[in-house]
Amino acid sequence: MKFPVKVDSIENIPCITCPEEERCADDGVVTPFDCLFIENWVLTEQDKIKKE
Structure with a gap:
């Protein structure tokens, strides 16, 4: 079974x-x-995850 590819992690x-x-x-x-x-993108994404 194949699942759709998720691009959320690289969207921005x-x-x-x-x-x-x-x-x-x-x-x-x-x-x-x-x-x-x-670097700034990774840190911003990390902050988003921490706030969830």
Whole structure:
């Protein structure tokens, strides 16, 4: 049995609208490993979970 894919956990990920998305890579000048947009998104999502 297959269940529908849930996208709630990535629905607001900043990568979708990031102006640096085309230059972003694991070994690039812009990298997800030190991205402030991702960091802020994760912290915001974590705060939402704590409030539930």
